[in-house]
Amino acid sequence: MSSQTVEFFFDFGSPASYLAWTQLPAICSAAGATLVYRPMLLGGVFQATGNASPITVPAKGKYMLTDLARFAQRYGVPMRFNPHFPINTLALMRAAVGLQLHDPARFDTYVTAVFRAMWVDGRNMADPAVVAEVLARAGLDPQAVLALTGEAAVKDALKSSTEEAVRRGAFGAPTMFVGAQMFFGQDRLDFVREALGPTAQP
Amino acid sequence: MSSQTVEFFFDFGSPASYLAWTQLPAICSAAGATLVYRPMLLGGVFQATGNASPITVPAKGKYMLTDLARFAQRYGVPMRFNPHFPINTLALMRAAVGLQLHDPARFDTYVTAVFRAMWVDGRNMADPAVVAEVLARAGLDPQAVLALTGEAAVKDALKSSTEEAVRRGAFGAPTMFVGAQMFFGQDRLDFVREALGPTAQP
Numbered sequence: 001m002s003s004q005t006v007e008f009f010f011d012f013g014s015p016a017s018y019l020a021w022t023q024l025p026a027i028c029s030a031a032g033a034t035l036v037y038r039p040m041l042l043g044g045v046f047q048a049t050g051n052a053s054p055i056t057v058p059a060k061g062k063y064m065l066t067d068l069a070r071f072a073q074r075y076g077v078p079m080r081f082n083p084h085f086p087i088n089t090l091a092l093m094r095a096a097v098g099l100q101l102h103d104p105a106r107f108d109t110y111v112t113a114v115f116r117a118m119w120v121d122g123r124n125m126a127d128p129a130v131v132a133e134v135l136a137r138a139g140l141d142p143q144a145v146l147a148l149t150g151e152a153a154v155k156d157a158l159k160s161s162t163e164e165a166v167r168r169g170a171f172g173a174p175t176m177f178v179g180a181q182m183f184f185g186q187d188r189l190d191f192v193r194e195a196l197g198p199t200a201q202p
Numbered sequence: 203m204s205s206q207t208v209e210f211f212f213d214f215g216s217p218a219s220y221l222a223w224t225q226l227p228a229i230c231s232a233a234g235a236t237l238v239y240r241p242m243l244l245g246g247v248f249q250a251t252g253n254a255s256p257i258t259v260p261a262k263g264k265y266m267l268t269d270l271a272r273f274a275q276r277y278g279v280p281m282r283f284n285p286h287f288p289i290n291t292l293a294l295m296r297a298a299v300g301l302q303l304h305d306p307a308r309f310d311t312y313v314t315a316v317f318r319a320m321w322v323d324g325r326n327m328a329d330p331a332v333v334a335e336v337l338a339r340a341g342l343d344p345q346a347v348l349a350l351t352g353e354a355a356v357k358d359a360l361k362s363s364t365e366e367a368v369r370r371g372a373f374g375a376p377t378m379f380v381g382a383q384m385f386f387g388q389d390r391l392d393f394v395r396e397a398l399g400p401t402a403q404p
Contacts, residue, residue, distance in 0.1 A: 051259045059251045059373040063386055070393060171261040184265055187389055191272060 004033040004196055007177040009165045011042035012096075013089040014173040015068050015081065018119035020186035021111070022077040024176075027189060031196035033178075037111065039096040041089070042173045044162040049171040053086060071186060084124040091149045092125060097158045098148025106140060113138035206235040206398055209379040211367045213244035214298075215291040216375040217270050217283065220321035222388035223313070224279040226378075229391060233398035235380075239313065241298040243291070244375045246364040251373040255288065273388060286326040293351045294327060299360045300350025308342060315340035 006028050010017035028035040046052055055061035065081055072079035092114055099107045117123040117134040124130050132142035148154055165175060169182050176183045178195040208230050212219035230237040248254055257263035267283055274281035294316055301309045319325040319336040326332050334344035350356055367377060371384050378385045380397040 049259055049261045051262060057251055057253045057373055059368070059371055060253060063371060063373065063384065066384070067386070067390075166261070169261055169265060171259055171265065182265065182268070184269070188269075 004031065004178065005036050006033055006192060006196070007036045007038050009038040009040045009161075009170055009173065009175040009177075011040060011089055011173045012092045012114050012118050012125070013085070013087050014042055015064075015079070015085075015119055016186040017174040018115050019068065019071055019075065019077070019079065020174040020176070020189060021115055022075055023186070023189050024192075027193050027196070031193070033196050037096070037100070037107070038161055038165070039093045039100070039158060040162040040165045040170070040173070041093050041158060043088075043090075044159070045166055045170055045172065048163075048166045051171040055086070078120045080120060080122050082118055082122050082125075084122070084126060087118070087124070087126045089125070091128075091146070092131070094149035094154050094158050095145050097161070098151060098154040099145065101154060101157060102148060103144075106145075109138055110135070110140060110145065113140065206233065206380065207238050208235055208394060208398070209238045209240050211240040211242045211363075211372055211375065211377040211379075213242060213291055213375045214294045214316050214320050214327070215287070215289050216244055217266075217281070217287075217321055218388040219376040220317050221270065221273055221277065221279070221281070222376040222378070222391060223317055224277055225388070225391050226394075229395050229398070233395070235398050239298070239302070239309070240363055240367070241295045241302070241360060242364040242367045242372070242375070243295050243360060245290075245292075246361070247368055247372055247374065250365075250368045253373040257288070280322045282322060282324050284320055284324050284327075286324070286328060289320070289326070289328045291327070293330075293348070294333070296351035296356050296360050297347050299363070300353060300356040301347065303356060303359060304350060305346075311340055312337070312342060312347065315342065 006024060008020065008024055010021065024035050054064045068079060068081065096107070096110065099110050113134055114125065118125055123134060125134070128146070132146070135142040135145055168177065170184070172184055174186060176192050178192060181195050183192050208226060210222065210226055212223065226237050256266045270281060270283065298309070298312065301312050315336055316327065320327055325336060327336070330348070334348070337344040337347055370379065372386070374386055376388060378390070378394050380394060383397050385394050385397070
């Protein structure tokens, strides 16, 4: 077994983060590596680095839709560009951090529910009523989850993680680290795989 | 034999264009497709689309160096980031168009000499004396080549090709078209290969 980790800095608002998330568990599993979820606030990363979403350049935004669809097809995963994009994900990311800190057993269920609502079902996850419905359907307690987002420790942890990502060189999402090596984008997963080395044998 | 073409919109100033150029002839050859060189002025594309070089975001520019080096290693091709980057490529791109129009037999020699000077040898190709030396070493007549850059028809052709790229959706370099399908970036060459279909059998 390898003791390697893949740190996955992500934001639910990023469609490329969704695509990476559909692939990373299998990549890590095949390499015997541990996938470490690092929620961050992409808006904070953009603000700190001066970067911006590709959609701020119309031609780039248009191509991005085609490009993401091509990768979804390659991966064989469902994907629908969210009609409410861009969505403010502050509460969603805080809740992710809150669950990591206070209820880690429910973290995977939460991440799955939110990524699917955003990038498969096209839900308006900026609307607290929609979020509550999505969480309830996933078997989570919406009130308990949303209560986490108000905690100072949770807010601070998301802020710290975002600042850490920027300090380590991130400028967008998803950003993966294998040790000191940084990889930006779901289109660099093959390099992540290579960085983990040959597939672990049982 | 396929009658497909890959249109390769490029600018010598773009390191990703260089990397794509090292791979495209073999990709096209394997698929029995024709590689069609489409010189364009990346600065014109940026101006028309509102896009900008990745280096305008320092964290992105820094990562880009690592990312390009990783691809160069994967491809097994030499690459050195040009210390004089960014370089104004207007005259270089005009000369490329001029050779296509007036001396196509020398086009490949010219492209090879300029790409290598830019991205292997790190020459300052904004300096006409350096350009002349590079061309002479490649067996070209610098005066004859540079004379082409003053022609109105050549200037117009480069302008048209840049405008065409933008009209068809390009926002950066390299941009490849296989029919109506657009692919941006040297990191999408595998999709270009797929778009060309199964490898042609002799």
